[in-house]
Amino acid sequence: MKWLSDNPQARKWVYGVALAVVPLLTAYGLVSEELAPLWVSLVSAVLVPGLALANTPGAGNSPEDEGK
Numbered sequence: 001m002k003w004l005s006d007n008p009q010a011r012k013w014v015y016g017v018a019l020a021v022v023p024l025l026t027a028y029g030l031v032s033e034e035l036a037p038l039w040v041s042l043v044s045a046v047l048v049p050g051l052a053l054a055n056t057p058g059a060g061n062s063p064e065d066e067g068k
Helices: 008-027 036-054
Strands: none
Touching: 008 036
């Protein structure tokens, strides 16, 4: 997962793909129209904070810790 946290372009791509998958699944009948917004909310609730936390300085993730 480090390739994703170190690459802003990859994160941008993942956000776009993750949110584009739900409408495709709905169009193909794999996800109902009623559930599609819930899936988008779930993906957003997990993906966005997860990647944000992985890319903000914190315990063991600060620039001072790199190289140790």
